[in-house]
Amino acid sequence: MNAPAQPAPPPAFTIRPAVFADARGIYGLIIDHCDRLVVRSLSNVIEHIDRFLVAVTPDGEVVGAIAYEFLAEFGDPLRTTAELQSVCVKPAWRKQGIGRAIVEAQIRRLEPYCVWQIIVLTYEVEFFERLGFERIDKRQIMHKLYRGCANCSKHESPFTCPEVAMARTGTPAPAQH
Numbered sequence: 001m002n003a004p005a006q007p008a009p010p011p012a013f014t015i016r017p018a019v020f021a022d023a024r025g026i027y028g029l030i031i032d033h034c035d036r037l038v039v040r041s042l043s044n045v046i047e048h049i050d051r052f053l054v055a056v057t058p059d060g061e062v063v064g065a066i067a068y069e070f071l072a073e074f075g076d077p078l079r080t081t082a083e084l085q086s087v088c089v090k091p092a093w094r095k096q097g098i099g100r101a102i103v104e105a106q107i108r109r110l111e112p113y114c115v116w117q118i119i120v121l122t123y124e125v126e127f128f129e130r131l132g133f134e135r136i137d138k139r140q141i142m143h144k145l146y147r148g149c150a151n152c153s154k155h156e157s158p159f160t161c162p163e164v165a166m167a168r169t170g171t172p173a174p175a176q177h
């Protein structure tokens with residue numbers, strides 16, 4: 001006789017769009033990783049809350065976060081880039097698939113926009129390689145460097161910064177008539 005089926009265990013975390021009540025949790029994650037992430041103020045997190053997804057535990061603790069920003073290519077809407085930002089998982093929750101889940105969820109969320117490419121600047125090269133990203137030359141994302149890196153005081157120039165630029169192809173735009 002077969003053993004009775006066991007009820008499925010409750011999910012350890014849920015991925016969902018962030019709400020204002022998550023802002024402090026997201027801000028705390030970012031501040032705790034200021035060596036790895038571009039620092040944001042709490043106000044900045046609140047003003048951009050619609051660009052965040054969060055991973056939350058059943059009791060509502062924010063244990064992972066990710067945001068995005070669109071980068072326009074002058075005069076060419078079909079070559080719009082989306083940058084993944086503030087990608088972070090609480091140390092005690094790492095290596096359980098949360099990082100992969102939030103990156104994949106954010107990529108799915110971007111699909112309807114048909115971005116040309118999705119980029120990230122990161123030290124976590126192997127992690128993003130597992131998610132289909134490849135290294136690119138930073139000179140391919142000058143718009144990002146001028147907009148995001150120009151005011152960074154950590155390094156003299158984006159070309160001496162050890163963060164690696166990586167990209168993954170976006171979603172083809174539907175044919176236009």
Ligand SMILES: CC(C)(COP(=O)(O)OP(=O)(O)OC[C@H]1O[C@@H](n2cnc3c(N)ncnc32)[C@H](O)[C@@H]1OP(=O)(O)O)[C@@H](O)C(=O)NCCC(=O)NCCS
Nearest residue numbers: 036087088089094095096097098099100122124126127130
């Ligand atoms: C990078 C980070 C988000 C990964 O989160 P995570 O929840 O541990 O990742 P996952 O468990 O989903 O791992 C996904 C895959 O990447 C691998 N991986 C995760 N971290 C890795 C690392 N540091 N080096 C190599 N591989 C790694 C996992 O083994 C897993 O591989 P698999 O799919 O073959 O099993 C997390 O380490 C982090 O928050 N780091 C600090 C902030 C940071 O540097 N963010 C990136 C800035 S862009």
